[in-house]
Amino acid sequence: METALWWVRADARLHDNTALVAAAEADELLPVFVVDPRQYGERAYGGQRSFAFQKTGAYRARFRRETIADLRESLDDEGSGLLVREGRPGEVVPEVAAAVDADVVHFQALPAPEEREAARAVVSALGDAGVRTESHWTSTLHHVADLPEGVQGIDDTFTPFRQSVESDSRVREPLPEPELPPTPDLGRLDGGHGAFPTLDDLGLERPEYDDRGVLAFEGGETAGLDRLEAYVWEGDHLRAYKRTRNGLLGADYSSKLSPWLAAGCLSPRYVKREVDRYEAERVANDSTYWLLFELRWRDFMAFQTAKHGGQFFARNGIREREDIDWADPGSDPAAREQFERWKRGETGIPFVDANVRELNATGFMSNRGRQNVASVLANSLRIDWRRGAAYFETQLVDYDPCSNYGNWAYVAGVGNDSRDSAFDVVEQAKRYDEDGEYVRHWLPELRGLPPGYVHEPWKMDPEEQAAYGVVLGEDYPEPMVDLEASDEPFR
Ligand SMILES: Cc1cc2nc3c(=O)[nH]c(=O)nc-3n(C[C@H](O)[C@H](O)[C@H](O)COP(=O)(O)OP(=O)(O)OC[C@H]3O[C@@H](n4cnc5c(N)ncnc54)[C@H](O)[C@@H]3O)c2cc1C
Structure with a gap:
């Protein structure tokens, strides 16, 4: 009798989810989402000339809340469930694992330092408790293990990276949704299944959808799959993507898939499979290629982060430039x-x-x-x-x-x-x-x-x-910087 936890991270979906598929092989499975308080409220940036900023604003908090509600509904429909807890993953996941006597915890590996640190804390605490952990790379189009030169070997410029993955890597097939085993008894866990906090609880004002915006982004796998369907198939917009992608107004100049990709409600491999199908059934042209080109930009940024770690976020950047005299709003x-x-x-x-x-x-x-x-x-x-x-x-x-x-x-x-x-x-x-x-x-x-x-x-x-009827300085501001005055702005 094996009991598994699936620690849900930026992979809130049932389709093409390696961590979920592996976890679903157990006899009992408990999906767990942890609301980490370090992701909300005022936080310090860290590093040289650190400053405080608000980690997550109302738009993303609302989207996450909707995402978790949608995931819970899908899991419930499949005879499973979702446990939501607040706290640091390094404490919460081991507590839940102990309460249900879990043998193994499956989770998504993520490339950025904060997420890596959270995973390290979980792995270390579970290791001390004798619980196995397995991480799964599922956030990018190309699997990290399929990079021709490995993460450390990738070029720091996009074009050689893209050429290398286009010619020497392949994109794995998306996985089907698994059958889900029942959840274990939560008897020893207080607080029932829990819920994602309200925006009020998070100290955020609930924003209204503004109808001047491009799309009313709604969180969750269901809405993400609907958007993909609407953009690619119903609206047939993919055939013109390369021509329209630099637009500014309206829902369909570009795919608008980014919020769902970022939260993991959509798998990039699944998006590629839809592009392949569209190419086979409707048209293959520079636009269909270009959507995959942009997904490889996304991959490039993820692998670059994995390669450079904290330096990717440092003021002097991966090029370690010390020649720029950055103005500091903290002291100036x-x-x-x-x-x-x-x-x-x-x-x-x-x-x-x-x-x-x-x-x-x-x-x-x-x-x-x-x-x-x-x-x-x-x-x-x-x-x-x-x-x-x-x-x-x-x-x-x-x-x-x-x-x-x-x-x-x-x-x-x-x-x-x-x-x-x-x-x-x-x-x-x-x-x-x-x-x-x-x-x-x-x-x-x-x-x-x-x-x-x-x-x-x-x-x-x-x-x-x-x-x-537009008096500068009264109806609209004078420009803050004279864009034409110096060569400086355009190095
Ligand atoms: C300063 C700056 C900050 C950005 N911050 C983010 C961010 O936090 N999250 C984010 O997803 N994108 C970010 N981007 C990239 C890009 O602007 C958005 O992905 C894109 O505008 C989202 O709209 P879309 O889904 O309609 O894109 P589409 O044009 O339809 O592209 C399809 C997908 O390709 C990926 N993509 C496209 N362009 C880029 C790019 N330049 N870099 C990486 N991936 C790309 C995205 O996943 C996008 O959803 C940023 C770009 C700039 C210049």
């Missing part, structure tokens, strides 16, 4: 004021402000927006890039440590590419929001401006400002 009042304006979407640069206000109102921002707002903070204002990344960590519904910090470091010039990664924001705005529709969508105060001024309101003279 001017930088603090600029950072606060950037966070509120009041920089006076419409494309930046529109994107940040979308993030603040919905928890989401397009890839094009993320690149530009990050570039202004890190390259034009030279504010410590980790501050911006930590603000994204709070706000993003799809926050993933590897993709977030990896992309930020990349844009800030300390990460995975030595090429110039600074953006000419006005040029970008004119290119991707040609007639200003996106900016007007999020900045109603600029609705009256013609396309010629909507991205550069500072070019209006006082008479034009009066005529269009």
